[in-house]
Amino acid sequence: MAAQKPSVPKGTRDFSPVEMVKRNFIFDTIKEVFKQYGYLPIETPAMENLSTLLGKYGEEGDKLLFKILNSGDYLSKVKSDLSEAESNKLALEISEKGLRYDLTVPFARFVVQHRNDITFPFKRYQIQPVWRADRPQKGRYREFYQCDVDVIGSDSLLNEVELIQIIDQVFQLLNINTLIKLNNRKILLGIAEMIGEPDKFIDITVAIDKLDKIGREKVNEELSAKGIDESAIEKLNPIFVLSGSNKEKLGSLREVLKDSEIGLKGIEEVETVLNYFETLEIKTELELDLTLARGLNYYTGAIIEVKAKDAEIGSICGGGRYDDLTGIFGLKDVSGVGVSFGADRIYDVMEQLDIFPKEIVASTKVMFVNFGLNEEAYCLPLVQKLRKAGINAEIFPESAKMKKQMTYANNKNIPFVVLVGENEMQEEMLTVKEMVTGDQSKMTFEQLLEKLS
């Protein structure tokens, strides 16, 4: 058989040891913070029934689902005429499972399915890969990790506050400068009501979401293309040029939305959340951004998005409140709120800014050079003792040339190398070399142990 060039599917990647160490650093810090606030881990399968997934992410989302072909002779069971079948319909006949698109919908399914074993409010975190059949590009992959934290079964705005604290803490620990953008779907709904187009709500939010990207003119064009009439668009414009502090924005909004019950509710919610941060100290800037819409359909209240200030990439964290996600699966009146950290984008930002702590790369602290059978027998117990003392240690597995062994230690960033040959064994001493400086000295094992602890 001819050798084929090996490759991985479009938009997926292998991770080398160095990359994994850095990725784990991100996962570990995020996880640490989640635990600190009392969140518990769960996992769900990579694949879900398509019926669970379809219709939750909007029309675009459905297209981006990876579908899994049924096992066996799936074609023989197809009822529709193949030559005329629409791909979409056919897909449902030959595929009943799909790869998860996010962690929120599987979580909702999980909650409904296990409702009897869960005490509410339920605080969980979940760190797993998700898959989207998107075209890959900068900061966009087809397989990527989301780190979700959600509270379900509690309406309290305290949860929103807590999530913002978590975001603040995570990015402070990772040393990334961020801006947290906050908005509320109820405000957007109020606006849609106010201009007399409540049923065009989705179109309106999608269009205004692009405001800072394509500008007001283009947004207006898009709105009228969606069938919203000029006078309504006129009314919309003053809202998006609101400026000043968050308080000032809320003040003028309250004026504009005074006839919309839902809009006022949204304003009140945002205000409540922001008020908590008058006394609660966080480092990250919180900005009310009325153009923040978010495409996911299931959000009903607060929406949150986090941008890295010093890097050009999409949002690195996002989320919001969903009042009725579990309703679709038959459990009514259970509101949840959560955010998702995009680990891969966070990685890209940190790589770009070169802010990974240098010390995380060294995994082995000390390596013993192997000089031969006698020497390795002598060293093995010493290596074991170091490990028991919690020091990462290894011995080179064969008595290869010194150059090879030293190069190995060097490439692996091992800071200490121990040399034990005939002389050292007789003297019961070790020659210890510090790789960074190149200095080396003789010492007893006890001295080495002390040096490394």
Added chain:
RNA sequence: GUGGUUGUAGCUCAGUUGGUUAGAGCGCCGGAUUGUGGUUCCGGAGGUCGUGGGUUCGACCCCCAUCAUCCACCCCA
């Protein structure tokens, strides 16, 4: 799904109007140094020029197709 970019050594890239044997840096292997890596010096291996077809006396170079890649749109972490 739409538009564009780029495919040459393990990696990053040169390569003249289309002309004989396709180059560099880094990395890798060996030696200088059989008990010393990272620095220095010397040597070496490594290429069906993405793939398939076409034009031509002759193609890395021109044309077509195809695959891959990256970027933008849509949407999103």
